[in-house]
Amino acid sequence: MKITYKGDYALKALLDLALHYEKGLSTINDVAKHIDAPVKFLEQVLLGLKKGGFVESKRGNIGGYQLAKDPSEITLGQVIRYIDGPIEPIGCVEKGYSNCSDLRRCIFKGIWQKVAFATSDIIDNITFDKLRQQINSSSKVLTYSI
Amino acid sequence: MKITYKGDYALKALLDLALHYEKGLSTINDVAKHIDAPVKFLEQVLLGLKKGGFVESKRGNIGGYQLAKDPSEITLGQVIRYIDGPIEPIGCVEKGYSNCSDLRRCIFKGIWQKVAFATSDIIDNITFDKLRQQINSSSKVLTYSI
DNA sequence: ACTATGTTGATAGAGATAGTAGACTAAAGG
DNA sequence: CCTTTAGTCTACTATCTCTATCAACATAGT
Numbered sequence: 001m002k003i004t005y006k007g008d009y010a011l012k013a014l015l016d017l018a019l020h021y022e023k024g025l026s027t028i029n030d031v032a033k034h035i036d037a038p039v040k041f042l043e044q045v046l047l048g049l050k051k052g053g054f055v056e057s058k059r060g061n062i063g064g065y066q067l068a069k070d071p072s073e074i075t076l077g078q079v080i081r082y083i084d085g086p087i088e089p090i091g092c093v094e095k096g097y098s099n100c101s102d103l104r105r106c107i108f109k110g111i112w113q114k115v116a117f118a119t120s121d122i123i124d125n126i127t128f129d130k131l132r133q134q135i136n137s138s139s140k141v142l143t144y145s146i
Numbered sequence: 147m148k149i150t151y152k153g154d155y156a157l158k159a160l161l162d163l164a165l166h167y168e169k170g171l172s173t174i175n176d177v178a179k180h181i182d183a184p185v186k187f188l189e190q191v192l193l194g195l196k197k198g199g200f201v202e203s204k205r206g207n208i209g210g211y212q213l214a215k216d217p218s219e220i221t222l223g224q225v226i227r228y229i230d231g232p233i234e235p236i237g238c239v240e241k242g243y244s245n246c247s248d249l250r251r252c253i254f255k256g257i258w259q260k261v262a263f264a265t266s267d268i269i270d271n272i273t274f275d276k277l278r279q280q281i282n283s284s285s286k287v288l289t290y291s292i
Numbered sequence: 293a294c295t296a297t298g299t300t301g302a303t304a305g306a307g308a309t310a311g312t313a314g315a316c317t318a319a320a321g322g
Numbered sequence: 323c324c325t326t327t328a329g330t331c332t333a334c335t336a337t338c339t340c341t342a343t344c345a346a347c348a349t350a351g352t
Contacts, residue, residue, distance in 0.1 A: 001261070002148040003236040005310060011254060027328065041311055047330070059329045060319025076257070089265075090149040107277055108157060111222070111268065115147070118264040119235075122257065131253055151341065173297070187342050193299070206350025209297045 001119055007084040009037045009045050014054060014079060018071040018128040019135070025064030045083075052082045072129035080123060087123070088116045147265055153230040155183045155191045160200060160225060164217040164274040165281070171210030191229075198228045218275035226269060233269070234262045 003011075012035040020026050028046060032039045046065055049055045056068040067074070081087060090112050158181040166172050174192060178185045192211055195201045202214040213220070227233060236258050 001235045003258075004308090008236060008238075008254075015253070029328085038311065040313080043329080043331095044311090050329095057329060058319085059317070059327095061327045062320065063318080063328045065329085089147045090154060092154075107161070107281060108154075111272065112149075114268050115265050118268060119261050122260050122264060126257065135253060150339090175297090184342065186344075189298080189300095190342090196298095203298060204350080205298045205348070207296050208351065209349080211298085 001080070001087040001089065001116075002084065003080060004084055005041075006045055006048075007080055009035065009042055010049055010079055010083045011076065012037070013042065013046060014049065014067070014074065014128055015131055017055060017065060017067050018074075018132050021067055021071055021132075025058055025062070025066050027064045031065070048083060049079075052079075054079065054082075067128075070129070071132055072127050074128050075124050076126045076128075077120060077124035086116075087119050088112055147226070147233040147235065147262075148230065149226065150230055151187075152191055152194075153226055155181065155188055156195055156225055156229045157222065158183070159188065159192060160195065160213070160220065160274055161277055163201060163211060163213050164220075164278050167213055167217055167278075171204055171208070171212050173210045177211070194229060195225075198225075200225065200228075213274075216275070217278055218273050220274045221270050222272045222274075223266060223270035232262075233265050234258055 013031050016031050016034045017026060028039060028042055031037075031046075032042045035042075037045075046055060046057075050057055050065075050068075053068055054074060055065050057063065057065050077087070092106065092109060092112065159177050162177050162180045163172060174185060174188055177183075177192070178188045181188075183191075192201060192203070196203055196211075196214075199214055200220060201211050203209065203211050223233070238252065238255060238258065
Protein backbone atom coordinates (compact mmCIF):
# COMPACT_ATOMS: atom_id res chain seq x y z
CA MET A 1 0.00 0.00 0.00
CA LYS A 2 1.21 3.45 -0.82
CA ILE A 3 -0.74 6.53 0.14
CA THR A 4 -0.28 9.48 -2.21
CA TYR A 5 -0.91 13.15 -1.55
CA LYS A 6 -4.25 12.64 -3.24
CA GLY A 7 -5.19 9.93 -0.78
CA ASP A 8 -3.81 11.91 2.11
CA TYR A 9 -5.87 14.95 1.17
CA ALA A 10 -8.93 12.77 0.62
CA LEU A 11 -8.73 11.33 4.12
CA LYS A 12 -8.13 14.70 5.71
CA ALA A 13 -10.94 16.33 3.72
CA LEU A 14 -13.37 13.61 4.76
CA LEU A 15 -12.35 13.98 8.37
CA ASP A 16 -12.90 17.72 8.13
CA LEU A 17 -16.35 17.12 6.66
CA ALA A 18 -17.04 14.58 9.38
CA LEU A 19 -16.17 17.13 12.05
CA HIS A 20 -18.70 19.50 10.46
CA TYR A 21 -21.21 16.78 9.68
CA GLU A 22 -24.07 18.32 11.66
CA LYS A 23 -23.41 21.80 10.35
CA GLY A 24 -24.14 20.91 6.73
CA LEU A 25 -22.20 22.11 3.69
CA SER A 26 -18.58 23.21 3.68
CA THR A 27 -16.93 24.97 0.74
CA ILE A 28 -13.81 23.68 -0.94
CA ASN A 29 -12.00 26.79 0.17
CA ASP A 30 -12.81 26.19 3.81
CA VAL A 31 -11.76 22.56 3.66
CA ALA A 32 -8.58 23.49 1.83
CA LYS A 33 -7.72 25.98 4.54
CA HIS A 34 -8.38 23.52 7.35
CA ILE A 35 -6.28 20.75 5.89
CA ASP A 36 -3.73 22.97 4.18
CA ALA A 37 -4.21 21.68 0.63
CA PRO A 38 -3.99 23.42 -2.77
CA VAL A 39 -7.55 24.46 -3.66
CA LYS A 40 -7.51 23.41 -7.29
CA PHE A 41 -6.00 20.06 -6.44
CA LEU A 42 -8.52 19.50 -3.69
CA GLU A 43 -11.26 20.17 -6.23
CA GLN A 44 -10.26 17.08 -8.13
CA VAL A 45 -9.98 15.05 -4.99
CA LEU A 46 -13.47 16.03 -3.84
CA LEU A 47 -14.83 15.36 -7.31
CA GLY A 48 -13.37 11.89 -7.06
CA LEU A 49 -14.85 11.37 -3.62
CA LYS A 50 -18.22 12.42 -5.00
CA LYS A 51 -17.92 9.96 -7.84
CA GLY A 52 -17.10 7.31 -5.25
CA GLY A 53 -20.21 8.11 -3.28
CA PHE A 54 -18.41 9.41 -0.21
CA VAL A 55 -19.58 13.01 -0.44
CA GLU A 56 -22.39 14.96 -2.03
CA SER A 57 -22.37 18.54 -3.26
CA LYS A 58 -24.54 21.52 -3.92
CA ARG A 59 -23.64 24.02 -6.60
CA GLY A 60 -24.08 27.74 -6.71
CA ASN A 61 -24.31 30.24 -3.95
CA ILE A 62 -24.45 28.69 -0.47
CA GLY A 63 -23.13 25.54 -2.12
CA GLY A 64 -20.49 23.18 -0.84
CA TYR A 65 -19.70 19.62 0.10
CA GLN A 66 -20.87 17.30 2.85
CA LEU A 67 -20.57 13.63 3.63
CA ALA A 68 -22.96 11.41 1.70
CA LYS A 69 -23.17 8.90 4.54
CA ASP A 70 -22.89 8.88 8.28
CA PRO A 71 -19.27 9.08 9.45
CA SER A 72 -19.74 5.70 11.12
CA GLU A 73 -20.35 4.13 7.74
CA ILE A 74 -17.13 5.24 6.07
CA THR A 75 -13.90 3.38 6.81
CA LEU A 76 -10.37 4.41 5.99
CA GLY A 77 -9.98 1.25 3.95
CA GLN A 78 -12.84 2.13 1.63
CA VAL A 79 -11.36 5.52 0.87
CA ILE A 80 -7.77 4.38 0.45
CA ARG A 81 -8.73 1.56 -1.87
CA TYR A 82 -10.89 3.88 -3.94
CA ILE A 83 -8.38 6.71 -4.23
CA ASP A 84 -4.99 5.00 -4.12
CA GLY A 85 -5.86 1.51 -5.30
CA PRO A 86 -5.33 -1.96 -3.81
CA ILE A 87 -3.56 -2.19 -0.49
CA GLU A 88 -1.41 -5.15 -1.50
CA PRO A 89 2.31 -4.27 -1.47
CA ILE A 90 2.79 -5.84 -4.91
CA GLY A 91 0.57 -6.52 -7.87
CA CYS A 92 1.22 -10.26 -8.04
CA VAL A 93 -1.35 -10.92 -5.36
CA GLU A 94 -4.00 -9.69 -7.74
CA LYS A 95 -4.84 -11.00 -11.18
CA GLY A 96 -3.11 -9.92 -14.36
CA TYR A 97 0.40 -9.79 -12.95
CA SER A 98 2.79 -11.54 -15.29
CA ASN A 99 6.04 -11.61 -13.38
CA CYS A 100 5.45 -14.83 -11.51
CA SER A 101 6.51 -18.03 -13.17
CA ASP A 102 3.67 -19.75 -11.39
CA LEU A 103 1.28 -17.79 -9.25
CA ARG A 104 -0.12 -20.79 -7.39
CA ARG A 105 3.29 -21.87 -6.20
CA CYS A 106 5.14 -18.59 -5.65
CA ILE A 107 6.45 -18.70 -2.13
CA PHE A 108 6.26 -14.92 -1.67
CA LYS A 109 2.61 -14.60 -2.58
CA GLY A 110 1.40 -15.87 0.77
CA ILE A 111 3.59 -13.36 2.55
CA TRP A 112 2.19 -10.39 0.64
CA GLN A 113 -1.30 -11.65 1.32
CA LYS A 114 -0.48 -11.80 5.00
CA VAL A 115 0.75 -8.21 4.91
CA ALA A 116 -2.36 -7.11 3.05
CA PHE A 117 -4.55 -8.90 5.56
CA ALA A 118 -2.83 -7.29 8.53
CA THR A 119 -3.16 -3.88 6.93
CA SER A 120 -6.82 -4.42 6.12
CA ASP A 121 -7.41 -5.45 9.68
CA ILE A 122 -6.37 -1.99 10.78
CA ILE A 123 -7.76 0.35 8.15
CA ASP A 124 -11.05 -1.47 7.62
CA ASN A 125 -11.89 -1.13 11.30
CA ILE A 126 -11.44 2.60 11.60
CA THR A 127 -14.41 4.77 10.69
CA PHE A 128 -14.49 8.53 10.48
CA ASP A 129 -16.84 8.52 13.41
CA LYS A 130 -14.14 6.85 15.51
CA LEU A 131 -11.64 9.47 14.44
CA ARG A 132 -14.09 12.19 15.36
CA GLN A 133 -14.65 10.68 18.78
CA GLN A 134 -10.93 10.41 19.30
CA ILE A 135 -10.52 14.09 18.53
CA ASN A 136 -13.44 15.19 20.67
CA SER A 137 -12.39 13.11 23.66
CA SER A 138 -8.86 14.47 23.64
CA SER A 139 -7.89 17.17 26.09
CA LYS A 140 -8.16 20.79 25.13
CA VAL A 141 -4.46 21.28 25.59
CA LEU A 142 -3.33 18.52 23.33
CA THR A 143 -5.82 18.85 20.51
CA TYR A 144 -5.47 16.86 17.36
CA SER A 145 -4.82 18.48 14.04
CA ILE A 146 -5.93 17.19 10.69
CA MET B 147 5.02 -0.16 1.49
CA LYS B 148 5.24 -0.73 -2.20
CA ILE B 149 7.39 -3.45 -3.69
CA THR B 150 8.74 -2.66 -7.14
CA TYR B 151 10.01 -5.06 -9.77
CA LYS B 152 13.47 -4.24 -8.51
CA GLY B 153 12.53 -5.36 -5.01
CA ASP B 154 10.69 -8.36 -6.32
CA TYR B 155 13.70 -9.47 -8.37
CA ALA B 156 16.00 -8.79 -5.44
CA LEU B 157 14.04 -11.08 -3.14
CA LYS B 158 13.77 -13.80 -5.75
CA ALA B 159 17.44 -13.55 -6.63
CA LEU B 160 18.44 -13.84 -2.98
CA LEU B 161 16.19 -16.83 -2.53
CA ASP B 162 17.76 -18.43 -5.57
CA LEU B 163 21.22 -17.79 -4.13
CA ALA B 164 20.03 -19.14 -0.80
CA LEU B 165 18.90 -22.35 -2.46
CA HIS B 166 22.39 -22.71 -3.97
CA TYR B 167 24.17 -21.44 -0.89
CA GLU B 168 26.28 -24.56 -0.40
CA LYS B 169 27.16 -24.79 -4.07
CA GLY B 170 28.99 -21.48 -4.17
CA LEU B 171 28.85 -18.93 -6.96
CA SER B 172 25.97 -18.51 -9.39
CA THR B 173 26.18 -16.39 -12.51
CA ILE B 174 23.77 -13.59 -13.26
CA ASN B 175 22.59 -15.49 -16.27
CA ASP B 176 21.69 -18.53 -14.23
CA VAL B 177 19.85 -16.50 -11.62
CA ALA B 178 18.04 -14.56 -14.33
CA LYS B 179 16.87 -17.79 -15.90
CA HIS B 180 15.68 -19.24 -12.62
CA ILE B 181 13.68 -16.23 -11.59
CA ASP B 182 12.70 -15.09 -15.09
CA ALA B 183 14.22 -11.60 -14.92
CA PRO B 184 15.86 -9.43 -17.61
CA VAL B 185 19.60 -10.05 -17.34
CA LYS B 186 20.74 -6.44 -17.67
CA PHE B 187 18.22 -5.28 -15.13
CA LEU B 188 19.16 -8.02 -12.73
CA GLU B 189 22.75 -6.84 -13.00
CA GLN B 190 21.79 -3.55 -11.41
CA VAL B 191 19.76 -5.30 -8.77
CA LEU B 192 22.61 -7.61 -7.79
CA LEU B 193 25.03 -4.68 -7.80
CA GLY B 194 22.70 -2.95 -5.38
CA LEU B 195 22.51 -6.02 -3.20
CA LYS B 196 26.28 -6.18 -3.17
CA LYS B 197 26.51 -2.55 -2.13
CA GLY B 198 24.06 -3.37 0.64
CA GLY B 199 26.20 -6.20 1.88
CA PHE B 200 23.73 -8.96 1.05
CA VAL B 201 25.82 -10.67 -1.62
CA GLU B 202 29.43 -10.90 -2.67
CA SER B 203 30.82 -11.41 -6.13
CA LYS B 204 33.77 -12.71 -8.01
CA ARG B 205 34.69 -11.30 -11.37
CA GLY B 206 36.10 -12.96 -14.44
CA ASN B 207 35.79 -16.48 -15.63
CA ILE B 208 34.15 -18.85 -13.12
CA GLY B 209 32.87 -15.72 -11.44
CA GLY B 210 29.42 -15.08 -10.06
CA TYR B 211 27.42 -14.12 -7.02
CA GLN B 212 26.74 -15.72 -3.69
CA LEU B 213 25.20 -14.69 -0.41
CA ALA B 214 27.48 -12.66 1.82
CA LYS B 215 25.85 -14.02 4.98
CA ASP B 216 24.09 -17.14 6.08
CA PRO B 217 20.49 -17.31 4.81
CA SER B 218 19.33 -17.35 8.41
CA GLU B 219 20.81 -13.89 8.91
CA ILE B 220 18.95 -12.14 6.10
CA THR B 221 15.34 -11.11 6.60
CA LEU B 222 12.86 -9.97 3.99
CA GLY B 223 12.52 -6.70 5.86
CA GLN B 224 16.19 -5.86 5.54
CA VAL B 225 16.12 -6.36 1.79
CA ILE B 226 12.84 -4.55 1.16
CA ARG B 227 13.88 -1.54 3.18
CA TYR B 228 17.21 -1.38 1.42
CA ILE B 229 15.91 -1.77 -2.11
CA ASP B 230 12.44 -0.22 -2.03
CA GLY B 231 12.76 2.12 0.91
CA PRO B 232 10.78 2.58 4.12
CA ILE B 233 7.82 0.31 4.66
CA GLU B 234 5.58 3.09 5.96
CA PRO B 235 2.58 3.67 3.67
CA ILE B 236 3.18 7.41 3.67
CA GLY B 237 6.16 9.65 4.24
CA CYS B 238 4.66 11.65 7.08
CA VAL B 239 5.61 8.98 9.59
CA GLU B 240 9.23 9.74 8.91
CA LYS B 241 11.03 13.02 9.33
CA GLY B 242 11.16 15.72 6.69
CA TYR B 243 7.57 15.42 5.52
CA SER B 244 6.02 18.85 5.28
CA ASN B 245 2.39 18.15 4.55
CA CYS B 246 1.24 17.84 8.14
CA SER B 247 0.16 20.98 9.90
CA ASP B 248 1.45 19.49 13.11
CA LEU B 249 3.19 16.16 13.12
CA ARG B 250 2.86 15.55 16.83
CA ARG B 251 -0.88 15.90 16.74
CA CYS B 252 -1.89 14.47 13.35
CA ILE B 253 -4.49 11.87 14.04
CA PHE B 254 -3.55 9.72 11.05
CA LYS B 255 0.08 9.38 11.99
CA GLY B 256 -0.58 6.77 14.63
CA ILE B 257 -2.56 4.70 12.18
CA TRP B 258 0.22 4.61 9.61
CA GLN B 259 2.65 3.67 12.34
CA LYS B 260 0.38 0.84 13.36
CA VAL B 261 0.29 -0.39 9.76
CA ALA B 262 4.04 -0.14 9.51
CA PHE B 263 4.45 -2.06 12.74
CA ALA B 264 2.14 -4.85 11.64
CA THR B 265 3.99 -5.12 8.36
CA SER B 266 7.37 -5.14 10.06
CA ASP B 267 6.17 -7.88 12.36
CA ILE B 268 5.71 -10.10 9.33
CA ILE B 269 8.64 -9.30 7.07
CA ASP B 270 11.23 -8.88 9.80
CA ASN B 271 10.55 -12.38 11.06
CA ILE B 272 11.05 -14.21 7.80
CA THR B 273 14.59 -15.19 6.90
CA PHE B 274 15.76 -16.71 3.65
CA ASP B 275 16.61 -19.82 5.59
CA LYS B 276 12.97 -20.16 6.58
CA LEU B 277 11.91 -19.80 2.99
CA ARG B 278 14.41 -22.43 1.97
CA GLN B 279 13.10 -24.82 4.60
CA GLN B 280 9.59 -24.17 3.48
CA ILE B 281 10.51 -25.07 -0.08
CA ASN B 282 12.48 -28.16 0.87
CA SER B 283 9.80 -29.50 3.16
CA SER B 284 7.05 -29.14 0.57
CA SER B 285 5.87 -32.20 -1.31
CA LYS B 286 7.42 -33.09 -4.62
CA VAL B 287 4.14 -32.74 -6.42
CA LEU B 288 3.37 -29.24 -5.24
CA THR B 289 6.78 -27.66 -5.39
CA TYR B 290 7.25 -23.98 -4.87
CA SER B 291 8.50 -21.75 -7.60
CA ILE B 292 10.48 -18.58 -7.18
C1' DA C 293 45.43 -13.58 -26.35
C1' DC C 294 40.76 -15.25 -25.64
C1' DT C 295 36.62 -15.80 -23.30
C1' DA C 296 33.39 -15.47 -19.66
C1' DT C 297 31.97 -12.73 -16.26
C1' DG C 298 31.09 -8.69 -13.23
C1' DT C 299 31.21 -3.10 -13.17
C1' DT C 300 29.87 1.30 -14.38
C1' DG C 301 27.52 5.15 -16.46
C1' DA C 302 24.38 6.87 -19.70
C1' DT C 303 20.14 7.00 -21.76
C1' DA C 304 15.26 6.44 -22.88
C1' DG C 305 10.29 5.33 -22.94
C1' DA C 306 6.18 4.77 -20.16
C1' DG C 307 3.50 5.93 -16.57
C1' DA C 308 2.32 8.09 -12.20
C1' DT C 309 2.24 12.18 -9.38
C1' DA C 310 1.17 16.80 -8.04
C1' DG C 311 -0.29 20.29 -9.33
C1' DT C 312 -2.15 24.69 -12.56
C1' DA C 313 -5.29 27.19 -15.80
C1' DG C 314 -9.32 28.40 -17.82
C1' DA C 315 -13.85 27.99 -19.44
C1' DC C 316 -18.34 26.41 -18.11
C1' DT C 317 -22.66 25.48 -15.23
C1' DA C 318 -25.82 26.12 -11.50
C1' DA C 319 -28.07 28.44 -7.66
C1' DA C 320 -29.31 32.40 -4.79
C1' DG C 321 -30.23 37.24 -4.09
C1' DG C 322 -31.31 41.70 -5.53
C1' DC D 323 -32.19 39.81 -15.67
C1' DC D 324 -27.65 40.47 -13.53
C1' DT D 325 -24.16 39.60 -10.36
C1' DT D 326 -21.87 36.88 -7.21
C1' DT D 327 -20.59 32.63 -5.37
C1' DA D 328 -19.32 28.06 -5.79
C1' DG D 329 -19.00 23.47 -7.93
C1' DT D 330 -17.73 20.95 -12.75
C1' DC D 331 -15.00 19.66 -16.43
C1' DT D 332 -11.16 19.41 -19.65
C1' DA D 333 -6.68 20.13 -20.67
C1' DC D 334 -2.02 20.96 -19.87
C1' DT D 335 2.61 20.68 -17.69
C1' DA D 336 6.42 19.90 -15.01
C1' DT D 337 8.80 16.41 -12.23
C1' DC D 338 9.77 11.98 -10.74
C1' DT D 339 10.02 6.99 -10.62
C1' DC D 340 10.11 2.66 -12.69
C1' DT D 341 11.85 -0.57 -15.94
C1' DA D 342 14.60 -1.53 -18.52
C1' DT D 343 18.59 -1.39 -22.49
C1' DC D 344 23.20 -0.31 -24.25
C1' DA D 345 28.02 0.34 -24.65
C1' DA D 346 32.36 0.35 -22.80
C1' DC D 347 35.33 -1.29 -19.39
C1' DA D 348 37.72 -4.32 -15.73
C1' DT D 349 38.97 -8.77 -14.11
C1' DA D 350 40.07 -13.60 -13.80
C1' DG D 351 40.88 -18.09 -15.53
C1' DT D 352 42.52 -21.12 -19.64
